Amino acid sequence: MAHLAINGGPKTITEPIGSAWPVWDDTERRMLMEVLESGKWWRGGYDDPAQSKVGQFETAFAHFQDAKHGVAVANGTVAIECALKAVGVEAGDEVIVPASTFVASATAPIQVGAVPIFVDIDPRNYTIDPVAAEAAITSRTRAIVAVDYGGMPCDMDALLDLQRRTGVQIVSDCAHSHGSQWKGVGTGAIGPIGTFSFQAFKQLPTGEGGMVLTNDDAIAERAYSYHHIGRIRGRPFYEHHVPASNLRMTEWQGAIGLAQLSRLPEQTKIRERNAMYLAKGLEEIDGVAPIFRDPRVTRWGFYMWHFKFQSDAFGGISRRAFLRALNAEGVQGGTGHTEPLYHNPVFANWQENFGRTGFPIRNPYSDTDVDYRRMECPEAERIYRDEAVVLSHRLFLGPQSDMDRILEAIRKIRAHVDEVPQGEVTAGAGRSR
Ligand SMILES: Cc1ncc(COP(=O)(O)O)c(C=O)c1O
Structure with missing residues (x-):
């Protein structure tokens, strides 16, 4: 038998x-009805956080993760793009990314014109190996996307030491680590900046959604501007200061986020x-x-x-x-x-998939010689x-x-x-x- x-x-x-x-009840229903009946369906015009669900959600989630500022965005992918820009990543820069992560950790750098460089993970807990990250730093490296893989915080002591020694910015991809803490401090609030995803399967789902957290006032203002088509707080509405996209979260997502956060x-x-x-x-x-x-x-x-x-x-x-x-x-x-991301068609076939110019792998700002087909991260x-x-x-x-x-x-x-x-x-x- x-x-x-x-x-x-x-x-x-x-x-x-x-x-x-997801888990939900009448709290979500009530919050959504409040948005519906208020007629305020977007966050755009309401800078006072108390006046919008998104603003309240930013304040509450940032507080939950121990951060001073939160900028709510449309999803976790654009949250990384926004964070990379906010710490100064520009076209032609290199950004170090762990080989094992969701593709967005590596495609976000591409969307801001940077070149992702894959490094191996720590076999003990599958987060980025700080030694491998340091070995990959070149004069062109501007940031490391430190993914709290699965939700396990990266070795932030080692990574922030690396940042102090080299100036390379640690951008924490906390898409999996809602609620996690490193030495008593919430993820996303440990280094200069962190990003979250609130996609439907995540521990805090809003359907789609994301947030950028930081304790740094200047980085927070830059993230705000990049998520809001280049606007600056307190300036006239049609004045735009940096080229940027519209990454704003809707009030519907903010309402669901607040309700979900009450259970987290x-x-x-x-x-x-x-x-x-x-x-x-x-x-x-x-x-x-x-x-x-x-x-x-x-x-x-x-x-x-x-x-x-x-x-x-x-x-x-x-x-x-x-x-x-x-x-x-x-x-x-x-x-x-x-599965290591350099096996994924977007990278394995980069010569066909990166368009006519091959940008940013081929770019006029650096002599980067990357070929994802040659990469290997044994662990x-x-x-x-x-x-x-x-x-x-x-x-x-x-x-x-x-x-x-x-x-x-x-x-x-x-x-x-x-x-x-x-x-x-x-x-x-x-x-x-
Ligand atoms: C590690 C990681 N980073 C970023 C993202 C992107 O988040 P989103 O799906 O909200 O764009 C995800 C999504 O699952 C993820 O797993």
Whole structure:
């Protein structure tokens, strides 16, 4: 008789675990109605934060993450573009980006005319390796996009030390780290600037949305200007001071953001508590291990929770085969977007995909000699191919017994590892985005 669900045996998890997503109730309904009935559907003309939902959301979210200023924007991609401009990235500059992240961390630099340079990740927790980042710095490097991958804060001590020594600006991509803290300070408020995404799957969803956070008054004013077609606070409405786009968030998104933010502290606590319980359980099973949590991470608000699969200690089956068996048992796991970005067609085929001029890879401002087809980040490659397993944050929003069910599924596969069929699983299955 088959034991494993993948071979027709009984499934470990038969009822949904965690929470459906997004979570919402009458608070969202009421807030949206307030916007509707107010007739103020955009933020543009209301600089007093108290007068608009977006303004209130900026103040409240910045406060939650310990930042002085928040500039709400249309999504997390343009938030990075806005932040890069606000710290002075210009055409022809180089921007260092970790190899494993969502594509926006690397395409945002391109949108501001800069050249992304990929570097390897720290195998302990999949965030950018500060040593690899330093080794990639050239006279043209202007910024590092430090992605809090999955929600795990980067080593901000090492990165800010690098910034002090070299002047290269740390732009924190906190699209996954709502609620996380490094040494008691919220992500996005640790370095000069940080950006968030409020896309529908994120821990704080507004459908689409993003925010730029900073403690620096001058950077905040520049970000404000870049998100508002070059306007400057207090100046006439039709006076525009820098060439810039319209990145503003709508009042509808601001309303949903405020409502969602009211739940985020409690949800962050539940997720973290469950994750720590799961981590402890994984440590007791040969062949799986949680990623490293630095003791300086004082709060861990994650979007994707990673653990490591170690084939040698797990009966020699491949990570792909393990994922197939895990999904069959009812645990939706995947590889997320750990595949190194230089494999993605936009970079792998850059010579065809970057248009007639090849800008910004070919540009008149520098002699950058980049070819993404020659890049190789061995840790990122190995982690994507053999090791990473990704679970969505929403699986962690239920009772602790859900974690027991996940552990039970893994233990069961471990106990019957000889039955696991080797075979292909689609990369990115169970992806969170
Ligand atoms: C690491 C990272 N950065 C940036 C973004 C872009 O955010 P958005 O989808 O809101 O544009 C995402 C989106 O998932 C992301 O995962």
